Amino acid sequence: MLNFFKRKKYPEFWQKHIDTVKNCKKYANYENIRFVALDTETTGFDYENDRILCIGAVAIQNNRILVSDSFEVYIKQDVFNKETVKIHGIRKNGTEIKVSEEEALIAFLDYLDDAIIIAHHTKFDMTMINNALKRLNVGPIQSKQLDTNYIHKKIATEDRFKKLFSLDELCEIYNVKKHDRHTALGDALITAYIFLKLTFKYKKNNVLNLTELINTNYYLNK
Amino acid sequence: MKNTIAERIFDFLKEYPPFNLISKETLCEISRNVEIQYYEKDQIIFDQNDPPQDNFYIIYEGVVRLYRFVDDKKINIDICDEGDVFGLRPLIMNENYTMGAAANEETILYGIPTHLFKDIILNYPKVSQFLIASFATNTRDPFSDKHKGKLFANISSVNKMDNSYAETQSAKYSKNPITCSINTSIKEACMIMTGHIINSIIVSENHIPIGIITDKDIRTKVGTGVYSIFDPVSKIMTSPVITFPENITVAEAQIALIKHKVSHICITKDGTDQSELVGILAEHDLTMLQSNNPIFLAREIKSAKDVETLKYIRTKASELTRGYLEQEIPIYFITKVISEINTAITKQIIKLVIKEIGTEPPVAYAWLAMGSQGRKEQLLMTDQDNALVFENVEEEDYEKTKAYFLNFSTKITEKLNIVGFEYCPANIMASNPKWCLSVKEWKAQFKDWVKHPTSDKILLSIIFFDFEYIFGDKNLYERMSESVFRYIANKQTFLGFLSKATLDNPAPLGFFKQFLVEQDGENKDQFDIKSRAIRPLVDAARIFSLHHNLKINNTIARYEKLMEVEPQNRDIFESCANAFKILLQFRTSQGLAKNDSGKFVDINSLSKSDRLKLKSCFKPIKNIQESLKLRFNVSQIP
Numbered sequence: 001m002l003n004f005f006k007r008k009k010y011p012e013f014w015q016k017h018i019d020t021v022k023n024c025k026k027y028a029n030y031e032n033i034r035f036v037a038l039d040t041e042t043t044g045f046d047y048e049n050d051r052i053l054c055i056g057a058v059a060i061q062n063n064r065i066l067v068s069d070s071f072e073v074y075i076k077q078d079v080f081n082k083e084t085v086k087i088h089g090i091r092k093n094g095t096e097i098k099v100s101e102e103e104a105l106i107a108f109l110d111y112l113d114d115a116i117i118i119a120h121h122t123k124f125d126m127t128m129i130n131n132a133l134k135r136l137n138v139g140p141i142q143s144k145q146l147d148t149n150y151i152h153k154k155i156a157t158e159d160r161f162k163k164l165f166s167l168d169e170l171c172e173i174y175n176v177k178k179h180d181r182h183t184a185l186g187d188a189l190i191t192a193y194i195f196l197k198l199t200f201k202y203k204k205n206n207v208l209n210l211t212e213l214i215n216t217n218y219y220l221n222k
Numbered sequence: 223m224k225n226t227i228a229e230r231i232f233d234f235l236k237e238y239p240p241f242n243l244i245s246k247e248t249l250c251e252i253s254r255n256v257e258i259q260y261y262e263k264d265q266i267i268f269d270q271n272d273p274p275q276d277n278f279y280i281i282y283e284g285v286v287r288l289y290r291f292v293d294d295k296k297i298n299i300d301i302c303d304e305g306d307v308f309g310l311r312p313l314i315m316n317e318n319y320t321m322g323a324a325a326n327e328e329t330i331l332y333g334i335p336t337h338l339f340k341d342i343i344l345n346y347p348k349v350s351q352f353l354i355a356s357f358a359t360n361t362r363d364p365f366s367d368k369h370k371g372k373l374f375a376n377i378s379s380v381n382k383m384d385n386s387y388a389e390t391q392s393a394k395y396s397k398n399p400i401t402c403s404i405n406t407s408i409k410e411a412c413m414i415m416t417g418h419i420i421n422s423i424i425v426s427e428n429h430i431p432i433g434i435i436t437d438k439d440i441r442t443k444v445g446t447g448v449y450s451i452f453d454p455v456s457k458i459m460t461s462p463v464i465t466f467p468e469n470i471t472v473a474e475a476q477i478a479l480i481k482h483k484v485s486h487i488c489i490t491k492d493g494t495d496q497s498e499l500v501g502i503l504a505e506h507d508l509t510m511l512q513s514n515n516p517i518f519l520a521r522e523i524k525s526a527k528d529v530e531t532l533k534y535i536r537t538k539a540s541e542l543t544r545g546y547l548e549q550e551i552p553i554y555f556i557t558k559v560i561s562e563i564n565t566a567i568t569k570q571i572i573k574l575v576i577k578e579i580g581t582e583p584p585v586a587y588a589w590l591a592m593g594s595q596g597r598k599e600q601l602l603m604t605d606q607d608n609a610l611v612f613e614n615v616e617e618e619d620y621e622k623t624k625a626y627f628l629n630f631s632t633k634i635t636e637k638l639n640i641v642g643f644e645y646c647p648a649n650i651m652a653s654n655p656k657w658c659l660s661v662k663e664w665k666a667q668f669k670d671w672v673k674h675p676t677s678d679k680i681l682l683s684i685i686f687f688d689f690e691y692i693f694g695d696k697n698l699y700e701r702m703s704e705s706v707f708r709y710i711a712n713k714q715t716f717l718g719f720l721s722k723a724t725l726d727n728p729a730p731l732g733f734f735k736q737f738l739v740e741q742d743g744e745n746k747d748q749f750d751i752k753s754r755a756i757r758p759l760v761d762a763a764r765i766f767s768l769h770h771n772l773k774i775n776n777t778i779a780r781y782e783k784l785m786e787v788e789p790q791n792r793d794i795f796e797s798c799a800n801a802f803k804i805l806l807q808f809r810t811s812q813g814l815a816k817n818d819s820g821k822f823v824d825i826n827s828l829s830k831s832d833r834l835k836l837k838s839c840f841k842p843i844k845n846i847q848e849s850l851k852l853r854f855n856v857s858q859i860p
Contacts, residue, residue, distance in 0.1 A: 058227060064333070065258035067227050074224075096224065175328070177283070185226040193330075196260040 013106045014138040021142040024114035027210050035060040035146075036071075036115040037192035039184045040125045041088035043081040047127050051077040052101070053090045055108055055129075056184030058192050059115065063199070065192045071111040072185045074098045088182050101132055112143060116210065120167045120191050122147040122220055144210070148191055150217035151198045155205070170194050228253040231332065234282060238305040238834065240352040241280075244342060257333035258282075261325035267309070270322040274312030277333030281306050284329025290321040301326065305834055310353055312336050313343070395470075395489050395503035401426040402455060404433075408444055409451040411435060422486050422504065425459050429498045431488045433459030438485075460484075467493030468500060475503055523566045529574070532567050533641045539563045543601055544814050553807045554778055561598035565591075567641060568608075568634075569693045575633045583630065584623050587612040588694035592650060596690040597760070597775045601810040604819050606635060606643040607685055610652035611698050614662045627658050650685055661698055665705045672709040675719035684720065687764055688775050707771050717765055718854040724761035725847055725856060748822035751809050755839060759802045762846045765854070777802055791849065798846050801839035808836060 010018070026032045038057035044050035052075055059069035074096040085091060099107075108129075119125045122145050133139030149165050152173075159165075171178050171190060174197045180186025202208055232253040235241040241249055257277055261267060261284075268275060270291055279286075281304050288300045288308060299321060302308050311319055313336045343350040401424045402411050415423050425433040435455055443449050443458040464478060465488045478487055489501035519535055519542070526532050539560060546556045572589055576582065592607035594600045610631050615623045631652035639645055652658050659667065671683040687706070691699040710716060763780040770787050774780050781799035785792045813820025825833070850856065 056226065063260065065260075067225075067231060067253070067258065068255040070225060070227055072224055072226060179230055180226055183226050186230075189227050192258075193260065200260070200262050 010138060011136070013109055014133075014136075017109045017112075018142055020114045026114065027116075027144075030209055031062045033061070033210060034069075034113070034115040035118050035195070036112055037118045037188045037195060038071075038125060039119060039187035039191060040128055041090060041182070041184045042084070042128055043077065043079050044084055045124070047131055049079065050081070050128070051075070051079040052104075052128050052132055053077060053088065054096075054184040055104065056186070056188040057108070057111065058185065058188050060118070060192050060195065063196060065189070065196070070185065070188075071108065073104045073107060075101050075104045077101070088184075102136055105129070105132055105136065109141075112141075115143065117141070117143050117145040118148065118191060118195050119145070120148045120170070120187070120194070121164070122217075126220075144214060145217075145220045146195075146213055147217045147220060148194050148198060150220075151195070151202065151213065154216040155198065155201050167191070167194075174198070225254060228256075231256050235280070235332070238280065238307075240307070240346075240349040243346055243348045243352070248342060252334060252338055255335050255338055257335070259331045259333055261329045261331065263325055263327050265325050267323040267325065267331070268319050270320065271318045272322075273318055274316055274336075275309070275333075276312070276337070277335055278307060278309045278313050278339070279323075279331045279333055281308075282330045282332050284331075285326040286323050286329055286331075287326045288321050288323050303833075307353075313339055313353065395487075395501045395507055397501045399424055399488075399499065399502040401431075401499065403427065404454065404456050406455050407452050408435075408440070408449065408455055408458060411455050412440060412451070422502070423455075424463070424488060424499060424502060425455050425461075426499055431463045431465065431490065431495060431499045433461035434463050434486055434488070435459050436485060462495050463488045465490045465493060465495045465497075466503075467491075470503065475507075479505055519563055520566055523563070523570050526570055527574075529571070529637045529640045532570060532637075536563075536567060536642050540602070540814070543810060547807065547811050547814065553803045553810075556810075557599050557601060557776075557778075557806070560601050561595070564595060564600055565692055568638065571634055571637045571641070572693050575630060575637065578633065579630065583612075584619075584626055585613040585615055586695035586698060587627060588696065588698040589634070589652065589692045590689045590699065591692050592689050593685045596688040597777055598690070599760075599777060599806060601806070602813040602819055604643070605646045606638050607646050607650045608635070608638075608652050608692075609650070609657040609686070609689065610659075611664050611702055612658075612660050613695070613698060614660050620660075623660075624655070624658065628653065628655060631658055648682075650682075661701055664702050668702075668706050669709050672706075672713050672716045675716050680719050680723045684723065684761065684764070687768065690775050703773060707768075707773070710768050711771065714854065717769055718856055720761070720765045720768070721850040721854040722856045724758055724765070725851060749825050749836075750821060751805060751812070751823045751836075752819075752821040755836075755843060756802070756805050756809060758843050758847060759798055759805070762798065762850055763802075765850060769853075794842070794845050794849060797842040801842040804835060804839050808832070 026034070036057050036059050038055065040052050040056075041054040042050050042052050054074050055071065057071040059066045061069075074090065074094075076098040080092045090096065117126070126141060126145060130140035133141070148167075148170060152165055152170055153160060153162075156165075165173075167187065167190060168178065168181075170176070171194070174194055176190055176193045176197070178190065181190070199208055199213075202213075206212060228250065232250055235249060235253060241252070244252070259267075259279075267279070267286065270289075281302055283304065286302045286306070286308060287298050288302065289296050289298050291297075308323055309319070311317060343353065400414060400418050400420055402414060404425055404427055406414075406425075411423050415421070422434055422436040424431050425435065433456070435458060439458045439460065444451060449457050463486075464482045464484055466475070466478065468489055468491070470478075470487070470489065475487060479485065485505045487503045488495070488499055489503055490499055491497040519538055522535050523532065526535065543556060543560055546559075568589065568591070588611050590596070590609045590611060592609060594604060595607065608631075610627055612623060612627055635645065635651050635653045645651065650657060668686075671679055671686075675683075689699075689703070760777050763777045763784070766784050766788075767774055767780045770784070772780065772783050772787070774783055778799050781795045781802070784795045785799075788795070808823070809820040811820075812823050823836075828836070
């Protein structure tokens, strides 16, 4: 009976993830925080049945986007939806080198390290990733998460009560070129640009620290 | 591993020097290690006396100003925009920044790690030359000896190599050739050929050329009764066809025609007979091309019997200019050829007019070209600027003589206009009584200009100091020019006046948004390359030449001579000559593209490397203007 409650032993990569996030002491000093802007391309929008095809991510530290610290992985999936191929351009038997979902997630967690996650409509990407982790009997991701949509809403002067701003709308508002839209790493870079511009604006009227940023979207991190 | 961001950064960097000089693998490596930085307007990137950073920068988006504090006063040194590199100090020496950089507007920079570049500098001498030159231009004090001559060390990276020959020029061929399928009957094919008035037709399948039929095939194989006109074309076609890629040169085409004993070559996408057909080159296309060569044109001009023929030849000459520019033949050579052609046309027109009038001129005369034609720098059809000098005559004959030459000149300018040289809007033409004068009158005129210079007279007189003999009695021209130099010899103040007039056109510093473009009117947002960049260089060359009594009219030749005469200022003159060549080439290709005089350049339509190229010409303009100011005591002139 006691055995039943005993904490189950996690696979090594997951235990490492939990420990890394728990033990990170960087978060107090904003300049030292490593942010990772990420985006996923998926077969569709169904959390249960759709699958991740690609994860792209790039790191930001001290207001700089570090291209040398970026991540791009394509994933082999049995689920295939020819409708969304039009959007992301990832074919079932395309030329990209693809790895299994497990390999991709392990590599991603290793890359993620102790970083804070930034995405646009973060809930979607994170749910897709967490459901994939669930298939490996682990998850959800422990890292703190931010959403450019909510940071924007905090400082927006117009349409503040609109629920959602699309990535394209934010590109218009913040004058970001839309290169490589709908590739995971391309969208991750756009998200990173928007994040930099948002935090600059944010700093003018607010104290820029992690707690404040996280409070822009409390629900994501509860 | 694939990295979409690095690929995009690679695509950006490869467009700009010095990155365009680096091998693909090395540039990929650099692209993967770029740091992208974002700055708000007026945010400081590094301040003067800051310790060196780990990166130097290239601007991806936005504008950056470089500044320096001198005696507690902040001076803006330069404005950099998209594609410019700055912050090179850490790369060259490990010292604190001697100037600061701040975002002039919202800016995105690519930080290039200096440690990656140290090896590149060692392995690519051209890269280090470029960086040193950029470094020097950013820090350069116009008259410090330290960086002199480095200014144009980057010229070979900005300018492509000048190594083309007529035979290596791309051959022209007909695009969208007429084709038929393999099952077409000979009769149908002949009807298509007749309908299109062509002497050959290509047999193709899915755009791949498989054979060709020419008039000769029909004559030898059908006309002789061997095949019927109802047989398919496959029976008589020549197959396979000789194919070449799109960039076939004239020499290659000539050799291929002779070697394969054919009259047509198929041009295909990749040059093999397995790829898509894009054109056909016939023997005839090569002969047409030869009719565009300058020797041929000169011969044609001499035998031209009317103005219409001359006009036709002049349009041919424009095509020649275009061809030369595409092949990147040195601009000095192009101007020489085109000037010769223009001179030959003018001479021929004068001969035609004498014939038309029916009587020989009463006294000796000389026809003179002014301005750009006088300097042999005319590449496009610009305005005509000319004048006439005739031998002194007795007073009672003056009216009659002048009347003859005015009528004579009017006829000449009319014909020049028909050929395509627009009338001069300022009426600086020999048909104007003011510029159709005897030797005595011309001398008096020059004397007046030199002795009593006023700003309105100066503008007018500048053009007359570049006069060149075209036709008539050369002795008159020589007497005129000698007197000009004699008057100027001891008249420093006159050169001061000339300098002041040209300095009213300050050198552009950078394309700092609308700062330098025309603010209003028809040419709003256009950069006036003629007045703002070319003319200051032409004017400065003229003033220095007059100062040294150099009897040279051509701007490049003037600067080259000045380099010998003033070896201590060799670098300045050399950079001016280079800048002038670039600008002239630029104006000409702009003019040909827009089919106008090329005076205005639409900045927004320029590629970044063109903007960069243009901008590199501004520094020499500023330097030469500074020298004029000091040399001729401009500040003392009212």
